[in-house]
Amino acid sequence: MPSSSPNGTISERPALARGAGQHVLVVAGEPDLAELLSTTLELAGYRISLADTGTEAVLRAGRHRYDLVVLDATLPDVPSLGRVRRPPAAHRPPVLFLTEYDSLNRLLPELGLGEKDYVTKPFRVAEVLARMQVLLRGPHPGPRRDAALAYGDLALDDARCQARRGGRALDLTPAEYRLLRHLLVNSHRVLSKEQIGRYVWGDFRGGNAIEQLVSRLRRKVDQEEPALIHTRRGFGYWLGRADVEA
Incomplete structure (x- = not known):
C-alpha cells in the first residue's frame, strides 16, 4: 500500500517477505508473543505449530520434520537444552533466535542444529519475516556450511559461528559475522x-x-597487514588483498 514520505511525495511500501506453506515451529512462553508470531506468520503463508518451552520444542523437533524453528532464546529453560535427550534425527531445521544476547555463538552451539540466525528483541515483524526467508532458502552459494571459509589467514567456521585471523580469535557480533561472511563469499x-x-x-x-x-568490523579484522576490507567510494565495500584486486 502506498505511503506518504516526510516530504509529501508518495512512495511504495516494500512488500513483506512471504512463505509458501512451510511448517514453522514457534517457541514462545509469553502468550502475547506466541499470538503475535503465530497470527503474523499464518497470515504470511506459513503453517504454524506452537511450543511454550525449549524442552518441548527439542522433543517436538525430534518427532516431526519442521522447515524452520523460531525460538525465543530468553525462555528460562533454554540454557539447559543441551542436556535434553533427543530422539535421533537426520533432519536439523534452521533456527531463528529471538534474543537479547549480543553474540550468536553463545546460542546453543551444543544442540547441533542446522542453519542459525538472530533477531534482537524487541523486533520488527518485517525483519523476522526477512530472516526466516533467508534461512529457508538454505545455505548460500559457496563452501559447505560444515567447512571453514577462508581468505589468506582469515577464516570463518560456520559450524561454530567463529572467526579467526591467523592465531587471533575475532569477537564478532551476529551482524558483524553476517557482514564478514557476505564479504568473504x-x-x-x-x-x-x-x-x-x-x-x-x-x-x-x-x-x-x-x-x-x-x-567496527574493519577494526577487528585489519589489525594485521595486509588490510582486507576496502571501500570503493560511491559504490560500496569489498574484501581481499588490494595488490591482487580482480
Missing part, C-alpha cells in the same frame, strides 16, 4: 550498501548504520 566483488543491508538485517538501512558496521 563475495571476495574481490564490490557489494553495495543496499546489498549489505538486505543480507545483514533483511532490509536496507539508511543513514550511517552500514558505515558504522563496516568500521
Whole structure:
C-alpha cells in the first residue's frame, strides 16, 4: 500500500517477505508473543505449530520434520537444552533466535542444529519475516556450511559461528559475522550498501548504520597487514588483498 514520505511525495511500501506453506515451529512462553508470531506468520503463508518451552520444542523437533524453528532464546529453560535427550534425527531445521544476547555463538552451539540466525528483541515483524526467508532458502552459494571459509589467514567456521585471523580469535557480533561472511563469499566483488543491508538485517538501512558496521568490523579484522576490507567510494565495500584486486 502506498505511503506518504516526510516530504509529501508518495512512495511504495516494500512488500513483506512471504512463505509458501512451510511448517514453522514457534517457541514462545509469553502468550502475547506466541499470538503475535503465530497470527503474523499464518497470515504470511506459513503453517504454524506452537511450543511454550525449549524442552518441548527439542522433543517436538525430534518427532516431526519442521522447515524452520523460531525460538525465543530468553525462555528460562533454554540454557539447559543441551542436556535434553533427543530422539535421533537426520533432519536439523534452521533456527531463528529471538534474543537479547549480543553474540550468536553463545546460542546453543551444543544442540547441533542446522542453519542459525538472530533477531534482537524487541523486533520488527518485517525483519523476522526477512530472516526466516533467508534461512529457508538454505545455505548460500559457496563452501559447505560444515567447512571453514577462508581468505589468506582469515577464516570463518560456520559450524561454530567463529572467526579467526591467523592465531587471533575475532569477537564478532551476529551482524558483524553476517557482514564478514557476505564479504568473504563475495571476495574481490564490490557489494553495495543496499546489498549489505538486505543480507545483514533483511532490509536496507539508511543513514550511517552500514558505515558504522563496516568500521567496527574493519577494526577487528585489519589489525594485521595486509588490510582486507576496502571501500570503493560511491559504490560500496569489498574484501581481499588490494595488490591482487580482480
